Amino acid sequence: MKAIVHVGLKPGVLDPQGRTIAGSLQNLGFDEVKGARQGKVIELDIKGDDVEAAKARVTEMCEKLLANTVIESYRIEIEA
Amino acid sequence: MKAIVHVGLKPGVLDPQGRTIAGSLQNLGFDEVKGARQGKVIELDIKGDDVEAAKARVTEMCEKLLANTVIESYRIEIEA
């Protein structure tokens, strides 16, 4: 099974990377860019085939390690 | 409009971050984890509403800046 975890900064948290990327795209002539945010995706290969169980476990992984819940939020997708 | 750019390492390129994440998860007792890969997502706010045009421009952004095609591949989603 594959679990895809999307981790992004919570709304309102400063995203210096996103801001710098947007600025750089504008400098390169992409004037249509109004803003950018950067997040990460972690793709996990997981043994087993119980989607619900996997979801619960991956949630635990997010809380324990994958996301820094003080400033980040996460979203999990499971691909069976 | 929103463009979501997924950037990941090409297959075959060693991913030190992914490997460490998998190792740490296993150490934390998540034995079901067989492997992990880390990629990034860049979300762009874009002026205009022509999806096709946007796709072409965002592709150009990827080639010019957002991805390093020596090691990375990318995928673009446009949300109108």
Add this chain to the structure above:
Amino acid sequence: MSKKIKITPEVVKEHGLSEGEYEIILDRLGREPNINELGIFSVMWSEHCSYKSSRRHLGKFLTTGKRVIQGPGENAGVIDIGDNHAIIFKMESHNHPSYIEPYQGAATGVGGIMRDVFTMGARPIANMNALRFGEPSHPKTKSLVAGVVAGIGGYGNCVGVPTVGGETNFHAGYNGNILVNAMCVGLADQDKVFYSAAKGAGNPVFYVGSKTGRDGIHGATMASAEFDDDSEEKRPTVQVGDPFTEKLLIEACMELMATDAIIGIQDMGAAGLTSSSVEMADKGGVGIEINLDKVPQRETEMTPYEMMLSESQERMLMVLKPGKEQLAFDIFNKWELDVAQIGKTTDTGRLVLKHKRKTVCDIPIAPLGDDAPNLDRPHVPTPQRDVLAASDARPPTDYNDAMLKIMSCPDVASKRWIWEQYDRHVMADTMDSSQSGGDAAIVRVHGTNKAVAITTDCTPRYCYADPVEGGRQVVAETYRNLCSVGAEPIAITDCLNFGNPERPEIMGQFVGCVEGMNEACRALDYPVVSGNVSLYNETNGVAIPPTPAVGGVGLIDDVEKHATLAGAKAGDTLVLIGKTEGWLGSSLYGREVLGHERPDVALFYAPPPVDLASEKAAGAYVRRLIRDRRVTAVHDCSDGGLAVSAAEMAFSSGQGTSLKGHGDVPLHAWLFGEDQGRYLLAVDENSVNPVISTAQSKGLEARIVGKVGGDNVSADGAYDLTLSKLKDANEGWLPGFMAETA
């Protein structure tokens, strides 16, 4: 938000204001404050901004001296190092944020202290960090270490300022409340030092740097309130640091400072726009009017309350000379930073805020400072501890084991794992850093032959056992560390970390430490020029050990003439300056080998006394020896005594050391006793006699205690270990700990 919130007693209480304090506000305003005004009073009168528990005690410090240009009261202290050069420095805590989010908490701590320094016109040239973590076995310790260290490196490395040294302790007393103290040292021209006073009415007020978001609102009050287990759940928004913007801000400010445009400048630290605008106006004796619609904002719909209390990072406030507006716009635009003229100074003495064409705050500025509470909190002294006679402390059953244990205990073990994550060399002037295990870092004044030496120290277990003696010792140890590298000690900064001052025994620790520190400063002619107080460092009623961290700065006139530990050569004689009685009370030997601090034992003895007069004489003598190139290596004796000192000299020089000659002092006490005021010197054979006789002629004790050379670290009749085995034990602990899986 502004009008609708009713100011109930609950709202007042939530803002951390007492009934009495609120009465004063009502009196000074002659009416009820609105929520913005209440918020402003609340942060200005918080412990963090007003120093209400500590102010009267700090006022006793020696703060002047022949090299002091600016003492406490500005963003950082300024000292004169000659040739129109000034060194500007300060230390500050970021304890609570680092416990909640170690990476960002530590990173923004580094960013904040650098702003305090460059806001005064100094280019930061060195950073230091003093860290205290819980015991290694505590489940949070490892991730806190990893996060804090990565955060300090992540910020400092990116800005391109070398992190040249620091200290790291582990103790159960910090399990629920780690300490992250960061120090920054900057270099300026004396005629280009900038202050925060906003003198003169009608001058433009400029905002530069990052946009304002809703970051860390109430951060200042958070840093002033005790933790409970809930704080982790509440998860106040921690700020994210942006070192890239900080770097641009430094360069842009330096560029503007090279012109004559600036009247006053201040970074926006705790309590952001509020404290910066109020302090600048207050110092300048003017009023200030701000149009909040002009404040660059990252979020939509921000209220005046949020804008005034936001602690978004990487922002500065400045008052310019009229007519210089365009110049400022041009420079900050060039560096792609946000810049806005948000208001002007006035002659009303009031802080007036406009938002969407309405006046949302109109209060007199003077009471914010003048009427800030200045408490005389009850304090009781720490009870005197018994003195532990050397003969009452047992020798180790096995000296080799004892030595290995001490050299690998968390406080003594090498911190390489930490400092290898810091860029120590950027800017081309680091002459010595953590890398050599030296007593103080040495950073050259760019383009000259002069250098500054920098150290941070504190021995919390001494301060716990006896705050006054501990306070003396902290200052004396920094003095000694500076002398050890050949620097003339000039001045200190401090970061006073304590528990809840509302408890008389904690307040007693604070008062005691300050008293001891002050005594040492006066005796050593070594003033305090800046500092920071961090109180309420406790969790569930358990306070941290009293931790008055001190950062000392000294001057080396000729950088060719400095000493390190590394210079010891085979065949050198080891000479010990200072008197050895074998003081084992509050020693590492007591803690690590005899288990004194174990909860079931809980024995606390008086710490070693500091003789300030001989401290001064010994320091002067050692400096002279270094200047005259009479010594090849110098190391002071601190934690773990002579044995640890000699071992560390061996590690750094790659030469074995052997100790011998304990005389009347019991062997174990001679080796591990922590008598103060001592220096271990490696001296070329031909210089031994003059070095000893001159010392004696100055009334200093000086004895031959051993030799340099060979492959072993040994002490006659005690331990004998190969250098490599001992070094592995010393180097191995931290990486081993960090690699262990949970």
Add this chain to the structure above:
Amino acid sequence: MRTAVIVFPASNCDRDAQSALAKITGRDPIMVWHRETELPDVDFVVIPGGFSYGDYLRSGAIAARSEIISDLKKKVEKGLPVAGFCNGFQVLTEAGILPGALMRNKSLKYICKPQPLTIVNSKSRFTTGYNGQKDVTFPIAHHDGNYYADKKTIDRLEKNGQVVFRYNGNPNGSINDIAGITNEAGNVLGMMPHPERAVDPLHGGTDGIELFKSVLGAL
């Protein structure tokens, strides 16, 4: 001898490079701000280390897209000697002037220490001055120094003698312990270690001096 250092926002080893070049040539290098469109007429260009644009997105990525780099590319083709240290190496790979990429260190940690290196190619125009000396120590200080290129590229680099420096004790996971490479023509050097921090006995040693003397002397 005229030299230049290209400065990007947060190129923070610009002063390191400036001091080293001034010391070796006896003349201050020209500091070129990234917004300039043309390089001055100089004999040697250094792209310094640091964290251009905060290392945001990827180290060196944003700097590599600046106009001054377009001009640099043209002059590189004409044979201008260029060296990129640390972030400068990252910029050169991101700009496609040198092959491969620099990824996060295998330990995921930033690492700063004196690093022993082996000079693999003593005949490059950056190493002739070492007169066959093989071992040198330069400071390293980086987070993203893990050199990667596909197998074909690596084979080609090795075959052409483009691998100039190898780590003696791999600190970051680089393929084949590669620490520094040149382009095919040999006029562009990229390396993670900092020779510019090894030109002063009181600072980081003096092993870097010959590197500068080699490239400047060959002119």
